[in-house]
Amino acid sequence: MRASDIQDDLTEVLVTEAEIHAKLDELADRIEADYVGEELLVVGVLRGAVMVMADLVRALDRHVEMDWMAVSSYGAGTKSSGVVKILKDLDTDISGRHVLIVEDIIDSGLTLDWLQRNLVGRGAASVEICALFRKPDAAKVEVDVRYVGFDIPNAFVVGYGLDYAEKYRNLRDVGVLAPHVYS
């Protein structure tokens, strides 16, 4: 499959790469201001958040530590199973640490609701969330998220880390996946 064929699998581009980078610069400014004088541990949630994490931390003009967790609730489909599994845990002891979870998307909210509680339970000094995308109309639980990039419609989206059956993560823009791909 050629790269241009990937574009044919989208019904529309929702957010372009340039819009994403401009938004991450804004969020980085807010994060810098909010954590002045504090050490910060940024936790990326594999695999979807890889792109956001890489671009957000490079937009930050300050020291951060980075760690990763891998959790999964979607498997190969387009609906959350609601069951969150830890596939890879943190390597860092977060007790007393200021933790910023970085995610690509809040859809039902089940993943981040669970993850935030899990990390708070480990005795972190604070656990805040930065999510590039959020679907307000899909929320099954309200997640307390401090930094949000874009509120988007309740459609299955791919690109910039977001996958369908592990593909499309390497698209630079974020777009709506055409139903013919999965129906």
Ligand SMILES: O=P(O)(O)OC[C@H]1O[C@H](OP(=O)(O)OP(=O)(O)O)[C@H](O)[C@@H]1O
């Ligand atoms: O708000 P929710 O409905 O819980 O959905 C959001 C989560 O689902 C996706 O991850 P997924 O479990 O598909 O794993 P991945 O990051 O490896 O793609 C996405 O990256 C978020 O982590």
Ligand code: HPA
């Ligand atoms: O819309 C989505 N696209 C890709 N992965 C996802 N995980 C939750 N929602 C989505």
Ligand SMILES: [Mg+2]
């Ligand atoms: Mg996924």
